[in-house]
Amino acid sequence: MSGRLLVGVFKREGDVVRATNAARHEGLDIVDVYAPYAIHGLDRAMGLQHSRIPWVCFLLGLFGAVTMTAFQFWTSAVSWPINVGGKPWNSLPAFAPVIFEVMVLCAGVGTVAFFIWYAGLRPGLQSPMSDLRVTDDRFALVLRETGAFNRSAVEALFKRFHAVHIEERGDAA
Amino acid sequence: MHFVEDALAEAAVIAVPLIGGNKGPADVTRDVVGALDARPSPLWWGGLAVSVSALMLGSVAIAYQMAVGIGTWGLNRTVGWAFDITNFVFWIGIGHAGTLISAILFLLRQRWRTSVNRAAEAMTLFAVMCAGIFPVIHMGRPWMFFWMLPYPNARGPLWVNFSSPLVWDFFAISTYFTISAIFWYVGLIPDLATIRDREPRTRRSKIFGYLSLGWSGSFRTWHRYEVVYLLLAALGTPLVLSVHTIVSTDFATAVVPGWHTTIFPPYFVAGAIFSGMAMVLTLMLVARKTMRLEDYITQRHVDAMCSLVILTSGLVGLAYVTEFFIAYYSGNPYEQFAFYNRATGPLAWGYWIMVSCNVMIPQLFWFGAVRRNLVVVFIVAIFINVGMWFERFIIIVSSLERDFLPSAWASYRPTSIEIATFVGTLGLFFTLFLLFCRFVPVIAIAEIKGALRPAHGSHPAHDSYSGYSEDISPEPKSI
Numbered sequence: 001m002s003g004r005l006l007v008g009v010f011k012r013e014g015d016v017v018r019a020t021n022a023a024r025h026e027g028l029d030i031v032d033v034y035a036p037y038a039i040h041g042l043d044r045a046m047g048l049q050h051s052r053i054p055w056v057c058f059l060l061g062l063f064g065a066v067t068m069t070a071f072q073f074w075t076s077a078v079s080w081p082i083n084v085g086g087k088p089w090n091s092l093p094a095f096a097p098v099i100f101e102v103m104v105l106c107a108g109v110g111t112v113a114f115f116i117w118y119a120g121l122r123p124g125l126q127s128p129m130s131d132l133r134v135t136d137d138r139f140a141l142v143l144r145e146t147g148a149f150n151r152s153a154v155e156a157l158f159k160r161f162h163a164v165h166i167e168e169r170g171d172a173a
Numbered sequence: 174m175h176f177v178e179d180a181l182a183e184a185a186v187i188a189v190p191l192i193g194g195n196k197g198p199a200d201v202t203r204d205v206v207g208a209l210d211a212r213p214s215p216l217w218w219g220g221l222a223v224s225v226s227a228l229m230l231g232s233v234a235i236a237y238q239m240a241v242g243i244g245t246w247g248l249n250r251t252v253g254w255a256f257d258i259t260n261f262v263f264w265i266g267i268g269h270a271g272t273l274i275s276a277i278l279f280l281l282r283q284r285w286r287t288s289v290n291r292a293a294e295a296m297t298l299f300a301v302m303c304a305g306i307f308p309v310i311h312m313g314r315p316w317m318f319f320w321m322l323p324y325p326n327a328r329g330p331l332w333v334n335f336s337s338p339l340v341w342d343f344f345a346i347s348t349y350f351t352i353s354a355i356f357w358y359v360g361l362i363p364d365l366a367t368i369r370d371r372e373p374r375t376r377r378s379k380i381f382g383y384l385s386l387g388w389s390g391s392f393r394t395w396h397r398y399e400v401v402y403l404l405l406a407a408l409g410t411p412l413v414l415s416v417h418t419i420v421s422t423d424f425a426t427a428v429v430p431g432w433h434t435t436i437f438p439p440y441f442v443a444g445a446i447f448s449g450m451a452m453v454l455t456l457m458l459v460a461r462k463t464m465r466l467e468d469y470i471t472q473r474h475v476d477a478m479c480s481l482v483i484l485t486s487g488l489v490g491l492a493y494v495t496e497f498f499i500a501y502y503s504g505n506p507y508e509q510f511a512f513y514n515r516a517t518g519p520l521a522w523g524y525w526i527m528v529s530c531n532v533m534i535p536q537l538f539w540f541g542a543v544r545r546n547l548v549v550v551f552i553v554a555i556f557i558n559v560g561m562w563f564e565r566f567i568i569i570v571s572s573l574e575r576d577f578l579p580s581a582w583a584s585y586r587p588t589s590i591e592i593a594t595f596v597g598t599l600g601l602f603f604t605l606f607l608l609f610c611r612f613v614p615v616i617a618i619a620e621i622k623g624a625l626r627p628a629h630g631s632h633p634a635h636d637s638y639s640g641y642s643e644d645i646s647p648e649p650k651s652i
Contacts, residue, residue: 033392036198036367037623038399042392051400057408075323075332084334094336097419100411101344108352108408112359115401116386119394121362125387130370134390135363137198137622 005031006151008141008158009132009165013039016139019161021045028154029144034134053118057111064106068099132165142169192288192469198622202367205616208464216463217607224603231597234590235310243313245590251583252573256591257307258423259565260598263448264304265346265420266441266561268353269413270449271297273481275356276409279402285477287620288469292460293453294357295613299605300452301350303598308342310594338422345419352412356405359398362388363619417445424568431511431572434499440492447485447531448561454478454554458547460610469616475550479538482557486535489564493528511572519584520571523563530560 010016016033023030024047033042076082077089087094127135134140143154145168158166196204238245248255271293278286309315320326321343323333333340365381366388372378388394421441424432454475461470500512515524534556537543544550570585609615 034390035392035395036390037363037619038395039392039623043396046392048393048396051397053397053400054404057404061408071323072335076335080329080332082334084336087336091336097338097341097415097422098335098344100415101341101348104408104412104415105348105351108355108405111401111404112355115397119397121386121388121394123383123386127366127370127387127389129389130366133370135367135370135388136202 004145005169006143006145006154007129007132007167007169008143008161008163009134009167010139010141010161011137011164012162013139015161015163016141017042017045019141019158019163022157022161023141023143023154026157028149029146031142031144034129034132034140034142036135036137036139039139053111053115056114057107060110060114061103061107065099065103067106068102069095072098128169138164192471192621192625196468196625198625201616201618201621201625202371204466204468205364205614205618205621206368206371208466209611209614211465213611214463217611220603221607224600224607227596227600228604229597229600230593231595231600234593234597235306238310238590238594239315243311245588247586247588247591249583249585251576251581252570252585254573255570255585256566256587256595257311259562259569260595261304261307262420262441262565262569263562264300264307264598264602265417266445266448266565267452268297268300268304268349268449269417269442269445270453271295271300272349272353272409272413273446273449274453275360276406276413279406280410283477284624285474287617287624288466288471288474289453289457289478290620291357291360291613291617292456292609292615294353294360295609296449296452296456296606297353298350298357299602299609300449301346301353302605303602305346305350306594306598306601308346338419338426341419342423345416349412349416352405352409356409359402359405360617360620361613362386363390363398364614364617366390367618368614414442417442429572429576430505430507431515431568433508434496436492436495436499440489440496443485443488443492444561444564447482447489448558450478450481450485451554451557451561454482454550455558456606458551458554460615464610464615466616469621472545475547476544479544479550482535482554483538486532486557490532493532507577511575514575515567515571518571518575520567520574523567524571527560527563527567530556531564534560 008019010019013035016035017039020030020033020042024045030046033039033046035042072095073090076091076095081089083089129140129142132138132140141158143149145151155166192201246256274286274293275290275297279290309318312318321333321340323335324330333343362385365385369378369382369385418438418441421437425434425437427433457470457474457478461467497512497516500508503509515521534553537549537553543553574584575582
């Protein structure tokens with residue numbers, strides 16, 4: 001993937017959503033949108049797929065629950081059975097609280113770790129657009145200049161949606 | 174079509190804004206970061222001095238009882254659990270309101286939570302830290318606390334007893350602390366990036382930049398972030414209910430009259446949220462005043478929290494009445510005596526403090542005039558904190574003091590060491606909270622910006638929800 005990036009900076013949330021939508025309809029290559037908060041509806045404007053993270057979370061939770069069920073059974077009924085008050089060694093109802101807690105622990109910690117890894121977040125990483133105030137109050141739509149990219153038409157599109165600033169950047173993303 | 178849009182626009186204008194002062198996103202950044210930059214007030218320094226002193230007192234007391242042993246406590250053969258467990262349950266309960274606000278109210282789409290969730294989650298973390306101290310000391314040999322973990326060991330391997338509520342407790346509390354800490358940190362990442370970008374080259378910016386993990390505001394990341402946040406809320410909701418349920422089974426699975434009841438799990442959860450809400454109110458009213466956050470924590474927030482206090486106070490009151498009714502209706506003389514003794518016996522004074530603070534005084538919140546007078550709200554919240562502490566003390570001590578055999582009856586008084594330990598945890602809690610107010614954005618900046626939308630600038634909400642995929646018209650529509 002090569003080509004330079006064209007960045008349009010917007011002041012209002014509505015403008016960036018409409019500009020993104022228009023860019024997608026014109027078949028432009030949307031690299032990303034930078035925003036200070038999660039804008040509702042922008043995922044559809046960008047044409048993003050549903051995230052698969054819930055499946056990761058589910059599988060991690062399942063892993064935690066199954067592992068802990070087996071482990072409790074093994075320690076209490078196989079490895080060293082101890083008679084406590086004449087209760088059965090394999091007392092599944094009494095195992096439920098710990099199964100639940102370990103399920104939540106695996107699912108929660110694992111999901112966040114997966115998210116950080118998958119989103120490419122690393123300590124000490126430079127953020128590419130932070131000089132454009134995109135973590136304060138500006139919204140930046142970043143398009144890639146590919147073969148049939150008509151620069152003046154894209155600038156006109158940005159201007160139509162009240163872009164306050166347009167600039168070209170090297171491919172940092 | 175236009176009628177609908179006009180009506181929606183009008184509704185947005187009429188609804189009282191959550192955030193006062195007609196602010197835009199840049200104002201939010203400036204206000205919240207500005208509160209961190211401002212010189213701390215004398216009130217803050219005074220509070221810190223008192224808290225650190227209490228913390229030091231507690232540290233000395235803890236060091237002493239670790240060296241000498243828990244014979245320094247006022248326990249005896251009849252009353253084997255008292256002050257220590259009371260304080261443990263008290264602190265855990267306080268933590269629960271933070272998770273209620275951050276997870277349950279998030280799932281219920283209560284948008285007022287955005288102003289208080291960061292501070293409430295911090296409160297949860299600090300309260301769970303305070304709570305954790307007590308069982309660890311109670312082990313007698315706290316340096317062997319890792320024996321609670323089921324790890325392969327040279328003692329057999331001898332495993333922990335997974336049928337014991339005390340082991341459940343260990344898993345519940347450690348999971349709760351870990352998940353709360355992660356939830357808090359995930360919520361903090363975008364705000365750390367905001368501060369990093371605002372002031373390049375300061376020391377704070379470097380530290381926050383490192384912790385922000387290179388957060389760039391990329392919407393592809395935001396998109397996943399929202400999913401992760403929702404999943405954490407969905408995991409946190411049953412977690413918080415499970416934690417106090419498990420705490421209550423520490424008592425409910427015992428045979429002691431007054432403990433051995435099936436009402437304990439819901440009763441403890443309701444009580445936990447009740448006491449935590451009172452602590453959130455206490456802290457938020459102080460933070461609002463000292464950090465100048467009047468535009469962010471408004472009367473609407475206080476009203477909402479007061480409503481939750483009334484609700485949970487009612488639940489707790491209902492539980493008190495139910496316990497007495499069931500004792501009467503069971504026909505079990507030991508159970509009947511336990512409750513008769515609670516209301517009229519040697520600890521009756523504590524019982525009636527508990528009833529008046531938890532059931533009677535909170536009814537004042539029905540009156541709008543009371544809710545609008547923040548000094549009165551603060552005082553009522555303090556009463557609830559006291560009342561809920563007494564609830565745990567009464568449940569634990571009054572039940573143990575008078576068990577089945579009159580020959581075994583005894584009474585209990587806390588020693589100075591026990592009181593100093595509790596004061597020490599109060600000191601730890603407030604020290605951490607005051608430091609948090611100074612060094613971490615107290616308000617969730619990114620979330621507040623998202624909640625500003627109806628009042629601010631354009632009308633994107635309509636576009637994003639109404640088949641905009643055909644709409645590429647450049648001009649903003651009506652309004």
